[in-house]
Amino acid sequence: MTQKILVLPGDGIGPEITAQASRILAACQARGLDVEVFEGLLGGAAYDAHGEPLPAETLEKAKAARGILLGAVGGPKWDKIEDLAKRPEKGLLGVRKQLGLFGNLRPAITYPQLASASSLKPELVAGLDIMIVRELTGGIYFGQPRGIEERDGERVGFNTYVYSESEIERIGRVAFEMAQKRSKKLCSVDKANVLEVTILWREVMERLAPEYPDVELSHMYVDNAAMQLVRAPKQFDVVVTGNMFGDILSDAAAMLTGSIGMLPSASLNESGQGMYEPCHGSAPDIAGQGIANPLATILSVAMMLRYSLDAPAMAKRIEDAVGKVLDDGLRTADIAAEGTRTVSTAEMGDAVLAAF
């Protein structure tokens, strides 16, 4: 059965990087991947065209797709929109929520060819390979009540950090299963010394643990986790945490690899339907210059093949092609270094295609 793939270029460098990833997708089709690829508008691009960041048409297409490839959304152009519900980011959050993409996988990997690009000392990040499992459709991002209102003569802003046992269990199982496939070590991050919601989080993780006797579960407070990531990141393998803490820690982890232009991510629901996007943002400062790094988006295609399309061999071919291009010394400007050749977004796409 032909599967549908939706490409959402989004904003900033989004169109440039998804253009290259789409070429790889086309090459996969040429090699027999049975998919139909179509495009849609999300984020600022959708707001400009239709006055809303997630038009009904895009949502319909997204629901029908097995895999969604997203560039990135947002930029200063739309930061002044008064109505929070119309901002580009809300389009992204809408897709996550509407499709139930609760399981966010954010690998933080140091590519051997790029270890020196890290701001950490090379020995601390060489060979680093962390998988952050972030809950993506709950927590304070979506909790009710929320808003800004008048109380006792002044305005008060409020949001609700909330998780139910079933939400925690669902993401916990994703993380335990991930740990079983990897080093069998799982670290759950919370703030159980202060926040009740994370006391429940810790309790549910503990309750699941006996079902995964081969996995060693540990707990860490979020402030300590932020420190430990900086101090000795290789102590981590699989990390599971809620939406907000996951947002912060996964970005820190991605940055410390030095390979942030290289890192893909997956957001999955229970049926394996998924959205795939680079970890980096829309980089409006370099948009339109043809210099953005398309590799994280290309590697997001590989993740899509692996997690949503059951085509791990083809995923591996893409990853190997990216590895070869790096070995050959090609770099976009963000990862340029002495002794390497700086290429444009399109040239990087060419090179990966040639190596594929």
Added chain:
Amino acid sequence: MTQKILVLPGDGIGPEITAQASRILAACQARGLDVEVFEGLLGGAAYDAHGEPLPAETLEKAKAARGILLGAVGGPKWDKIEDLAKRPEKGLLGVRKQLGLFGNLRPAITYPQLASASSLKPELVAGLDIMIVRELTGGIYFGQPRGIEERDGERVGFNTYVYSESEIERIGRVAFEMAQKRSKKLCSVDKANVLEVTILWREVMERLAPEYPDVELSHMYVDNAAMQLVRAPKQFDVVVTGNMFGDILSDAAAMLTGSIGMLPSASLNESGQGMYEPCHGSAPDIAGQGIANPLATILSVAMMLRYSLDAPAMAKRIEDAVGKVLDDGLRTADIAAEGTRTVSTAEMGDAVLAAF
């Protein structure tokens, strides 16, 4: 008028490090500082003695004190206490709240003698000097409603992230004034693309800005701030943020200096009454061995002299004494390096006293 100083040794290495800091305090008295020093129980130590982490007697003493010197609270021994209200951490939070210590100053400084101890490349952290201003008595730490309850047949945990305009304004003014005294750059960290409470936060910061025309205010999302701290920490000078984000970012910043054993902090209320404590924790794994680093606690005394006791010259003498001891090559185990001499907690105290 004789001012009262309360020393709260707390748990883990707390008693060892406050013992050394108390010797410095005594030396300050000998040099004419007009204070009366007394001790109290807080945290696990208080729980063990009185069944609660913040006994009424301690709270009374704290209220009467101009300055409080805290070691650290908490440890695995008390992590199993079922009732969250009885945990050591709640003693600390209780003092903060009861005394209205809303302004938390957390410097992240790289000591030139210790730059190589950072996990970051030396050029990225040499000369680093960030001041994180964290709101300490509001936000999700204290927001109501909170708890764990049954809803639709399952348990749900919830906390409330809430700030009023006046709370934001109060900490904003501390940060703007701090920026005026330093490089005149202030970065406010929020998640205004997702959370309403931080939209209000950003709005209030913007509203204050014209009153401090010499300060350049910028805004950054918390996930980006976590990345930027890792990538290029020297871009920051004064950072202001809420309780939870401040907890995470200040620990990350402290760790990346490589000098975490050296970093003091202050928590102030509107009348200048303050609690002073090291940034590091109670380190139960090395408690009782006489090897903990007392310098952050000794430097906390210096901060107390500066912010609560109006004795900046004496504060400077303590800081200079610490600098001299480092120059002389003395190090506790946590900051030991080739070519330096590893000393015990007490020996480090001796050395600072001798240099004072």
